[in-house]
Each structure stands twice: as structure tokens, then as C-alpha cells.
Amino acid sequence: MAKSLPAKSSAIRSFRPFRDRFAQFALYIVAFLISASFAWIVFDLVRGGIGHLSIDFLVDVPRNAGRSGGISSILVSTVLILLIALAAALPLGWATAALLAEYVPANSSFGRFVRYSLLVLAAVPSIIFGLFGNAFFSIYLGMGFSILSGGLTLACMLLPILISTAETGLRAVPDAYRLSAAALGISRTAALFHLLLPVAAPALVAGLLLGIGRALAETAALLFTSGYVDRMPSSLLDSGRTLAMHIYDLSMNVPGGDVSASASALVLIIALLLINVAAIRLAARWRCRTITWG
Amino acid sequence: MSIRSSIGMIQFVTLILTLAFAWHPRGNAASEKLVLTGASTIAPLASEIGRRFELQHSGTRIDVQSGGSSRGINDVRNGTAAIGMVSRGLKPEEKDLHAHLLAWDGVGIILHASNPVAALSQQQIRDIYTGKIINWKMVGGKDAAVTVVNKADGRSTLELFLNYLKLKNSEIKPHVIIGDNSQGIKTVAGNANAIGYVSIGAAEYETKHGLPIKLLPLDGIEATVTNVRNGTFPLSRPLNLITREPSNSLARKFIEFAGSAQVHDLVEAQYFVPAWVR
Amino acid sequence: MLWLLHGAAGIAAAIVLLILLFLAVEAWPILRHIPLLHFFTDASWHPGEGMYNLTPMLSGTLYAAAGALLLAVPLGVASSLFVLYYASPGLANGYLRLVELLAGIPSVVYGFWGLTTLVPLINQIHAPGASLLAGILILTLMILPTVALTAHAALLAVPHEYIRGAVALGMSQWGIIRGVALPAAKAGIVAGVTLATGRAVGETMAVLMVTGNVVQHAHSPFDPVRTLAANIALEMPYAMSDHRAALFLSGLLLMMLVMILWGLPAWPRKDIHG
Numbered sequence: 096m097a098k099s100l101p102a103k104s105s106a107i108r109s110f111r112p113f114r115d116r117f118a119q120f121a122l123y124i125v126a127f128l129i130s131a132s133f134a135w136i137v138f139d140l141v142r143g144g145i146g147h148l149s150i151d152f153l154v155d156v157p158r159n160a161g162r163s164g165g166i167s168s169i170l171v172s173t174v175l176i177l178l179i180a181l182a183a184a185l186p187l188g189w190a191t192a193a194l195l196a197e198y199v200p201a202n203s204s205f206g207r208f209v210r211y212s213l214l215v216l217a218a219v220p221s222i223i224f225g226l227f228g229n230a231f232f233s234i235y236l237g238m239g240f241s242i243l244s245g246g247l248t249l250a251c252m253l254l255p256i257l258i259s260t261a262e263t264g265l266r267a268v269p270d271a272y273r274l275s276a277a278a279l280g281i282s283r284t285a286a287l288f289h290l291l292l293p294v295a296a297p298a299l300v301a302g303l304l305l306g307i308g309r310a311l312a313e314t315a316a317l318l319f320t321s322g323y324v325d326r327m328p329s330s331l332l333d334s335g336r337t338l339a340m341h342i343y344d345l346s347m348n349v350p351g352g353d354v355s356a357s358a359s360a361l362v363l364i365i366a367l368l369l370i371n372v373a374a375i376r377l378a379a380r381w382r383c384r385t386i387t388w389g
Numbered sequence: 390m391s392i393r394s395s396i397g398m399i400q401f402v403t404l405i406l407t408l409a410f411a412w413h414p415r416g417n418a419a420s421e422k423l424v425l426t427g428a429s430t431i432a433p434l435a436s437e438i439g440r441r442f443e444l445q446h447s448g449t450r451i452d453v454q455s456g457g458s459s460r461g462i463n464d465v466r467n468g469t470a471a472i473g474m475v476s477r478g479l480k481p482e483e484k485d486l487h488a489h490l491l492a493w494d495g496v497g498i499i500l501h502a503s504n505p506v507a508a509l510s511q512q513q514i515r516d517i518y519t520g521k522i523i524n525w526k527m528v529g530g531k532d533a534a535v536t537v538v539n540k541a542d543g544r545s546t547l548e549l550f551l552n553y554l555k556l557k558n559s560e561i562k563p564h565v566i567i568g569d570n571s572q573g574i575k576t577v578a579g580n581a582n583a584i585g586y587v588s589i590g591a592a593e594y595e596t597k598h599g600l601p602i603k604l605l606p607l608d609g610i611e612a613t614v615t616n617v618r619n620g621t622f623p624l625s626r627p628l629n630l631i632t633r634e635p636s637n638s639l640a641r642k643f644i645e646f647a648g649s650a651q652v653h654d655l656v657e658a659q660y661f662v663p664a665w666v667r
Numbered sequence: 668m669l670w671l672l673h674g675a676a677g678i679a680a681a682i683v684l685l686i687l688l689f690l691a692v693e694a695w696p697i698l699r700h701i702p703l704l705h706f707f708t709d710a711s712w713h714p715g716e717g718m719y720n721l722t723p724m725l726s727g728t729l730y731a732a733a734g735a736l737l738l739a740v741p742l743g744v745a746s747s748l749f750v751l752y753y754a755s756p757g758l759a760n761g762y763l764r765l766v767e768l769l770a771g772i773p774s775v776v777y778g779f780w781g782l783t784t785l786v787p788l789i790n791q792i793h794a795p796g797a798s799l800l801a802g803i804l805i806l807t808l809m810i811l812p813t814v815a816l817t818a819h820a821a822l823l824a825v826p827h828e829y830i831r832g833a834v835a836l837g838m839s840q841w842g843i844i845r846g847v848a849l850p851a852a853k854a855g856i857v858a859g860v861t862l863a864t865g866r867a868v869g870e871t872m873a874v875l876m877v878t879g880n881v882v883q884h885a886h887s888p889f890d891p892v893r894t895l896a897a898n899i900a901l902e903m904p905y906a907m908s909d910h911r912a913a914l915f916l917s918g919l920l921l922m923m924l925v926m927i928l929w930g931l932p933a934w935p936r937k938d939i940h941g
Contacts, residue, residue, distance in 0.1 A: 120843040122753050125745040132808060133765050136772065136780050159658060160433035187675050194672035205676075211929060212680035217865030218831040218925040219686060220896035221774075221872070222903070224916045225688050225691075234469075240424075240454050251682050258679065259862055260817055267824030298855075301820035305813060308770030315774075315871045315900055322454045323432060335450055339773035343872070346779050347571045349433045350591040350660050351598070360776050367766065367771040387774055429904065457904020459911070536795040541880065542715055543905030557892055559713045564795040565891055566880035568901050572782065579787035 137364065144357025145190060157325045160349045161341060166359055168327035170366075172242060172335025173366070175328065176321055179246025180253060180310050181303075187250070188257030189299070193287055195302050196265035217255035221315040222378070229319035231299020240334040245321025252316060253306040259303065265291055294383040300378040302369050312369055314343045338363045400452075404627045414433030420448040421639050430588075431491065431628050434659045435474055438652050442643055449639065456546065457558045462486065465633050471640040473631040477545030477604070487636075488629040488646045492661035495589035495625040497612030499574065502601035506530040515554045517584060525582060526573050536567055538576055538585030539563035549626050550586055561651035566654020578602050589622075590614050590660025628661060688931070690919040697912035701787065706916065712882040714910040723845050723882045729890035730799055730885055731874065732867040734911030735806035739867075740860055742807070744815025748844060750815075751822050763819070770812035776781020781805045786877055793889040797879035800888040806872050810863040817862065822848055861929075868925060871896040895921045 155165030173359065191209065198204040219227075228248030238244040268291050276286035314337075322334035325341065334343070342359050345352030424434050432455040439451030454470075461473030461548045479488050495665050498514065506528055507515070516522040517535055526532045537606060539561050540547040551558060565583070573587040578600045589612050591595060603614035608623055616622040630644055646652065648664055656663040696849035701719065746766060750759040781801055790796025824896040849856070879891020880901060882895050893901075899914050906914055 112839070113744055115841040118844070119753055122745050125742055126749045126754070129746060129769075129811065130762065130765055133769055135784070136776070137747065139784060140776070160437055174468070188772060190672050190675035191679050194669075194676050198669060198672060205673075209676045211786075212683040214865065214929045215922065215926050216683050216863055217862050218868045219683075219865075219922065220869035220899065220918065221862050222896060222900045223686065223869075223922075226688040226903070226915075228688050230689055231685060232691075232843065240452065240849075254679050254682070256813075256862060259858045260820060262845045263821055263858050264824060267855065269826055295824075297823050298820040301816045304767050305816055307772055308767065308812065311771050312773040319454075319456060322452070323436070324452050324454070325436065326450075334454065339775060342773055343775040344429075344433065346775065347569045348429050350588075350594045356779070360773065361730070364768055364772065368889070369770055369795065369813070371771075377866070381703050455904075457906075459903075459905050459907045462907070491844060534794055536790075541901045541905075542713065543902055543907075546787075558715055559711065559718075563881055564879070565797045566893070566901075568875060568880075575782050576786070576797065579783060580790050580794070582794065596924065 122312050137361075140357045140360050140364075142357075144354055144359070144361055147358035148361060153362070156327060157341075161325065161345050162352050162355050163347065166338065166341060166362065168325055169336055169338055169341045169359075170362075172321070172328050173339075174319070174338055175242050175331065175335065175338040176246045176249060177307065177310050179243060179259070179331070180249035181306070183247055183250035184253040184257055185303070186304065188254050188302075189292075191254075192258045192261030192265060193292075196262045197283070197287060197291070213255045213258055216251070219252075219258075219312060221252070224248055224316040227251075228316060233320055238332065239385070240322035241279050241332045242321070242328055242335045243323050243331045243336075245317045245337075248320045249313060250309050250314050252313065253310060256306050256309060257302045260298050261295065263304075264295030267298070268294045269358045289385055296378050296382045300375060303374055303378075307337030307370055307374070309369065311337070311363060312339055313337075314339045340365075342380045400471060408446075408454050413509075420450055422450045423472065423639050424454065424464075424470045424476055424641055425461075425630075426454040426464045426470040427483065427631075428458045428476035428628075428637060429455040430472035430476045431630075434492070434628075434656060435630075436662065437655045437658070439643075440646050441565070441652065441655065442632045442646050445646075446642070450629070451643065459543075461631065465631055471632065472644065474631045475631050476626065477548070478629070479631065486631045486633055488627075488631050489648060490627055490664040491630050491647055492628045492656045492659075492664055493617055493625045494511060494628055494661050495614065495617035495622050496549055496586055497589040497592060497607065497622075498586050498605040499577050499592050499602045500583065500584055500605060501577055502596075502603050504530055504603075507605075508609075511554065512609065515556060518554065518561050518563075519556065533582045534544065534560070536564045536580050536583040536651045537562060538565045538567060538573055538583050540586070541568050542567055544568075544570050545626050546586065546588070549624060553624055563645075574600065574602060589625075590662075594660050612646050614660065614662060625662075687919070688920060690915050694912050694916035694919050697916060701909075701913075706913075706920070712898075714906070714913055719913050722893070723884050723919060724893050724895045724898050724917070725920075725924065726884050726897070727799070727882075728868060728894040730892065731802045731878065731893070731894055732808060733862060734799070734803035734809055734888070735867045736860070736864060738803065738807040739811045739814055739863060743811045743859075743863070744818050744849075744856060746811070746815040747818035747822055750819060752840060752844060752848075755930075766812050766815045769808065770816065774870060774873040775807065775876075777805050777809055778873035781873065781877035789889070795879060795891060797877055797891050798889045799878060799885045799892045802874050802878035802892065802894070803888070805877050806867050806870060809870060810866050813866060814859050814864040817859025818852065818856045821852035821859070822839050824855065825851040865925070868921070869896055870894075871900045872884065875900055905912060 152165040154167050156168045169326040195206055217347055232244040232247050235366050262368030272290055276290055315339055317340055324334040325336050338359055342356045345356035432453055436453045439453055442451055443449055457473045461475050464470035465473040515526050523535055565576055567576055568592045570587040573585045574595050577583040579584045610616055612621050617625050632640055653663045686764050706721045707720050709718040711718050731870055750763050785801050786796040789801055829847050833847045874894050875897040880893045881891040882893050885892045895917050899918055
């Protein structure tokens with residue numbers, strides 16, 4: 096600080112720490128508020144549904160419109176729909192992200208067109224996705240009310256999230272990596288798979304987790320595509336309802352379904368936590384194996 | 390085992406499982422499938438009836454989808470579904486379809502349990518809903534502004550209500566508009582000054598389980614499922630299964646089953662009144 | 668390889684076109700006998716009586732989304748800063764898991780909780796409780812994880828040399844965040860905010876349960892409003908012919924509004940990632 100302005104410099108010196116301390120305080124408050132909101136929601140769910148949870152709840156099929164029995168068939172349908180959605184959206188999404196980040200020049204009109212389309216896709220209301228999925232996958236492509244139809248509709252919804260996060264992650268990888276790879280004679284494809292994608296893994300995982308969360312949380316898009324049937328599905332072309340749909344039906348449609356709805360919601364949250372932790376662990380191990388540090 | 394090969398293994402196993410699922414030599418390829426679509430109000434009941442039907446007629450599959458009464462009508466017309474679920478009577482322009490009565494659903498006015506008002510006349514209800522009565526003290530209640538809860542456009546409960554009060558929807562001045570019965574019940578339960586109208590059966594259930602709402606009598610008749618059953622309560626709507634003639638034999642068998650005494654316990658478990666009783 | 672990638676990207680773009688086509692085809696029947704202007708100038712929205720004014724619902728959608736973004740963006744970015752720079756590793760991990768779980772809570776659970784807990788609370792302050800404010804608060808909770816997680820990923824990707832350089836210059840923690848980390852992560856954060864905006868505009872179920880669904884322009888946050896997406900969900904199950912087509916038209920108009928909103932900033936700039 097300039098010696099000729101001692102008063103100003105001491106004011107600045109005492110100002111900065113205050114701003115820092117204020118920032119720290121504010122951020123802790125924010126984290127506390129959000130955690131408290133989450134805790135409040137979970138607490139209400141627990142209060143409403145914890146008594147209903149049991150092993151039977153997980154292995155039995157729904158009875159009495161879901162008010163007794165369990166959610167086993169629904170868990171199976173949910174997992175199947177999620178797997179189909181990810182199986183369709185991940186390769187498509189990450190390939191598109193790789194294209195946009197690595198192979199297409201920054202101002203190409205194709206790139207801009209694709210990015211623009213994805214931003215528009217991100218804003219399509221979920222009910223419209225449901226109606227579209229019904230018209231396109233169920234009717235036009237003939238899949239009817241099916242898990243396949245629901246999964247593919249969800250895949251469409253997940254694309255913007257996956258592509259956006261993956262592209263951000265890939266772009267953030269410093270050019271030095273690409274140049275070093277080129278200098279070593281590694282092909283662009285090999286560099287992409289063995290170097291750039293692993294380095295961008297945190298962003299890929301962030302997108303994946305957001306996508307999984309979104310897929311599990313969705314109701315309106317699946318109402319007209321994978322449908323309402325709560326039977327154990329015997330093939331991908333069977334109709335099957337997801338956990339979120341089950342919660343919706345129980346809480347808004349079936350009199351006396353509130354307890355079962357809360358219990359199902361708790362199962363969903365716990366399942367999501369397990370899936371998230373597993374996904375993060377897998378991604379970290381992939382990263383550690385492919386690049387020796389970081 | 391490296392992560393590469395374990396991921397590869399997981400992918401391989403998933404692929405095999407998926408193929409097995411998708412190309413499952415469907416033992417029910419020989420089974421008959423019946424698709425019902427329509428009102429979400431009827432869907433849980435139809436689902437339960439379908440389940441019981443499947444148990445009694447092995448090899449059949451009854452798939453119930455929701456999507457609303459209008460979807461039920463459209464799907465039966467274009468052949469997507471064999472039976473439609475419609476939570477109202479058929480309109481004159483729907484005379485190409487055939488309605489089979491499944492159950493009756495009474496519609497009653499609900500208030501918060503703490504509201505001292507015990508009954509309202511038709512004119513008072515009309516005035517509340519058109520915004521002429523805006524404070525509960527004008528009908529003998531507390532000094533508090535009324536929160537009017539109305540149903541969304543197109544719902545049969547709304548049309549029933551409008552018919553009964555001889556009003557048009559644009560004359561109503563609502564403060565909250567709801568979709569399903571459950572939303573209406575929860576809205577009134579959370580607001581001491583709210584008034585709304587919902588399915589009597591659902592409201593009765595919630596009252597029994599401690600939710601702070603109460604049903605008002607209409608024209609002096611108590612709003613109970615019993616009164617809907619004996620026909621004295623003035624406001625009730627039919628829940629119909631609709632088909633287009635000629636319908637296939639499985640559809641006919643199902644409709645017969647659904648109208649029989651064998652499913653009365655299921656109908657009553659959803660707090661409706663079985664058709665046969667009236 | 669390259670054509671494969673182009674194909675993949677092409678599919679993503681094709682889906683949007685298909686959706687727009689679908690909406691247009693379904694909306695066409697009503698445009699044949701009701702001029703487009705009526706959708707902005709009719710007296711009110713009463714399809715049963717042939718009135719189709721969409722402007723109150725458009726404003727409802729915009730207010731709800733804007734309000735939610737106003738809250739969620741600072742809170743989300745703050746959350747990511749908390750996790751990366753201020754919290755201890757255990758706390759950071761736990762909080763990150765919490766935010767990820769918030770992303771996965773079904774919209775119907777948010778709606779249910781909003782209806783049974785939040786709305787009665789707001790009702791104590793100002794009737795009827797089901798209001799724009801309730802919608803904004805619920806939407807904030809729903810889009811906050813998107814902002815937080817993408818901001819987190821973007822901040823993680825800031826090269827370490829930048830941070831080390833700033834520390835070497837003697838900058839304070841907040842100074843580094845504000846002057847170095849956030850600007851470097853700006854592109855990623857903006858991408859996340861755009862995704863969140865999309866979600867806020869398109870959210871259907873939760874909003875339907877807490878905003879009161881009265882078709883009117885809001886004059887205060889306590890007024891009930893109806894968003895376009897909620898309207899479609901509310902009325903579609905019971906809408907026939909013209910009413911149904913009008914709902915699809917409202918969806919189409921919403922998409923076009925979004926396209927204009929996205930088009931304005933994104934097109935002149937060569938590339939949103941700079």
C-alpha cells in the first residue's frame with residue numbers, strides 16, 4: 096500500500112477482513128437456511144410415513160390402491176426407466192458435448208444451432224414432454240404405454256443438463272493437455288477418452304447426478320408415456336409407474352394414501368442418496384485409474 | 390479387477406438383463422389385454438377391480454392408465470383404449486358412446502372445522518362464490534374475509550356445482566383454484582376461512598382421520614355417503630365406464646364384473662357409492 | 668467418428684424441432700377460427716365460454732421464474748462457494764450430498780409440502796396463502812441444486828495456478844473468490860443459470876399445487892397466479908377439441924417466448940462460452 100496514504104491504507108486493511116468475515120458469515124447462513132429447508136421437508140415426510148416403512152414395504156406389491164402392501168413392482172419399474180433414460184441420454188449427451196467442445200469451432204453455425212436448441216429444450220414444460228412423448232414414442236413409434244417410451248421421453252429431458260455440464264467440464268480442461276497429447280502423437284479420439292473426459296469427470300458427474308435427480312423426480316412427463324399400471328413389469332414394453340408417480344397418485348388421488356406416499360418418498364430419497372454416492376465413487380475410481388493424479 | 394473391466398462387466402450384465410426383459414417370451418402373449426384410460430378419479434378403483442378380475446380370469450391383463458375424462462373419450466373413439474373412464478355423464482355430442490354406470494360420487498361443501506357456520510342456503514353459497522358475501526360475519530361467522538376455493542375449468546365437479554347454483558364460471562370470483570379433490574381438501578384444511586367443494590367420500594374419510602374440515606349440509610340434507618347412497622343428497626355425479634359399440638368380449642366381461650356386487654367392497658374402499666345400490 | 672458425433676448433436680436439435688412441430692399441429696385446429704390476437708386481448712381465460720386471454724398466465728410464468736431466479740442464483744452460487752472454500756471437508760461433503768438430494772425430491776413432494784406447510788404459513792401473513800410468493804419459494808428450492816451443482820463443477824475447474832497466483836499476491840479469501848474464481852467460472856455458472864431458468868419456466872406439478880391458479884396479473888407477491896405450464900396440466904385432462912387446441916397453443920407460445928428470450932443474448936455473441 097502507498098506510504099503516502101496511511102489513513103486510507105489502514106482503512107482498507109481493516110475493511111478487507113470485515114468483508115471477508117461478512118462473506119463467511121453470510122455463506123454459513125445460506126448453507127444453514129438451505130439445510131434447514133431440506134430438514135424441514137424430510138422431517139415432515141418422516142413424521143408422515145416412517146411408521147409405514149418396513150422390509151415388507153420394499154418387497155411386497157401394492158395392494159388396496161397402494162395404501163397397503165409395498166412398492167416392489169414400482170421400484171423395479173423406476174430402476175428400469177432410469178436405466179433406459181441414462182442408457183439413451185448419456186452416450187448421446189456426452190458425444191454431443193465432446194463434439195461441441197472439441198471438434199466444432201467456437202463460432203460455427205452448427206454449434207450455435209445445437210446449443211440454442213438445447214437451451215430451448217431445457218425450458219420445455221414437463222407436461223409438454225409427456226404429451227410429446229405420448230404422441231411420438233407411444234403412438235407414432237408404436238411403443239404404447241411402456242417403460243421404454245417413458246425412459247426415452249426422460250432421456251430427451253435429460254439431454255440439456257448432461258450436455259451443458261459436460262461441455263463446460265471439457266472446455267475447462269486446459270489446452271496444455273491437448274497440446275501435450277498431440278505432441279506425444281496421441282490421436283484426438285484417444286486423448287478424448289483417456290485424458291480429457293477423465294479430467295472433466297467432476298463436471299460429468301455433476302451433470303449425471305442432476306440428471307438422475309431430475310429423472311427420479313419427474314411425474315408429468317411419465318403420466319402419458321410409461322403410465323399408471325402398478326404391476327410388476329415383465330418386459331420393457333409393459334406399462335409401469337415410477338416412484339414419483341406412485342407418490343403423486345397416493346397423495347393427490349387416493350383418499351387415505353398420504354402415509355404410504357410419505358413412506359415412498361422416504362424410500363426414494365434414501366435410494367437417491369445411495370445412487371449418488373455410488374456414482375461419485377465410480378467416477379472417482381475411473382478418474383484415478385486413467386490419470387495418475389488429481 | 391480394474392475399474393475398466395468392472396464397468397465393462399456391469400455394462401455386459403445390464404445388456405443381457407435388458408435383452409432378457411425386452412425379448413421375454415411373453416407367457417402372456419397368449420393373454421388378452423384390456424386397456425382403460427380416463428379420469429384419474431376412477432383410475433385407482435379401476436386398477437383394483439382389474440387386479441381382482443385378473444385373479445379370477447387368469448391370462449388376462451387389465452392395464453389402467455389415467456389422463457383425464459377427455460382422454461378416455463378420445464381414446465375410446467380412436468380405438469386406443471377399449472374402455473374409457475369418465476367421471477361425469479355423457480354430453481349430447483357424445484351419443485356415439487355407451488355409458489355403463491360404475492359408481493356415484495357425492496359432492497359436498499367443506500369448511501374448516503373451526504368455522505362456526507353450520508349451514509348455508511343456496512343463495513348464500515351463490516353470493517359467496519360470486520363475491521357478494523366477502524366476510525364470514527355476513528353469514529353469522531367470524532369477522533374474517535372469505536377465501537373462495539373453486540375447481541378448474543372443465544372438471545365435472547365444477548359443472549355439477551355450477552348447474553346446482555345456476556351460475557356461469559365467469560361469474561365466480563375465486564381466490565384459489567384447485568385441480569384434484571385432495572388439493573381442495575388440503576387447501577381448506579390449511580385455511581380457517583376457506584370454503585370449497587369436494588367429493589363427499591374423500592372428505593368423510595379425512596374428517597374421520599382428524600383433518601380439520603367439516604362437510605356442510607345442502608338444502609338441509611347432511612352430506613354423508615349414506616345420503617348419497619339413498620339418493621336424498623342433491624349433488625352427486627356418476628362415474629362411468631364408456632365403450633363404443635361393438636365392444637370386444639373381454640371388455641364386456643370386465644364391465645359386467647365392475648358393475649356386479651363382487652366389487653362393492655372395492656368401490657366403497659374408494660369412498661364411492663356402488664351403482665347397483667341405487 | 669466425426670459423423671457419429673455430428674449425428675448425435677443433430678438428434679438433440681431434432682428433438683426440439685419435433686416438439687415444436689407437434690405443438691403446432693395440435694394447436695392448429697383453434698387457429699383456424701380464432702385469430703391469434705384474441706389470445707392476448709380477450710376479456711379473460713374462460714375456454715368454456717370461448718375466451719382465451721393468455722397474458723395473465725404469461726405474466727404469472729415470468730414473475731414466478733424471475734422471482735425464483737432472483738433467490739436461487741445467489742443462494743446456489745453461495746452454496747457452491749461454501750462447499751469449495753469455507754466448509755471443512757466433512758461438512759462440505761455432507762452439504763453437497765444434501766443439495767444433490769434436493770435435486771431429486773419429486774416435484775409432487777415439493778408441491779405437497781408447499782400445500783400443507785408453506786401455504787398455511789403464508790396464509791397467516793396474508794390470505795389466501797396459495798400465491799406467487801409460495802410459487803417462488805418452492806421454485807427456488809427446486810432450481811437451487813441446478814445452480815449450485817453446476818457452479819460447483821465450474822469453480823472446481825478453475826485452474827489452480829490462478830488461485831495460487833492470487834494467494835501469492837496477498838489477496839484475501841473473498842477477494843480471490845470475487846476477483847479470480849467467479850470470473851473464471853462465469854461461463855459454467857451462466858450455463859447453470861440458463862438450465863435453472865428453463866426448469867423454472869417449465870415446472871408444472873409443484874407450481875400447480877401452491878400458486879392458487881387464479882388467472883390474473885399479480886399486483887403483489889401474495890396474489891394467486893397461474894403459470895402456463897400449470898394451466899396445461901390443470902385443464903388438459905378435461906379439455907375437449909377447441910379447449911385442448913388452445914392449451915397446445917399456449918404451450919407453443921411459451922416455447923416461442925423462451926426462444927426469443929434465449930435468442931436475444933445468445934445469437935449476437937459468437938459462442939455463449941466465450
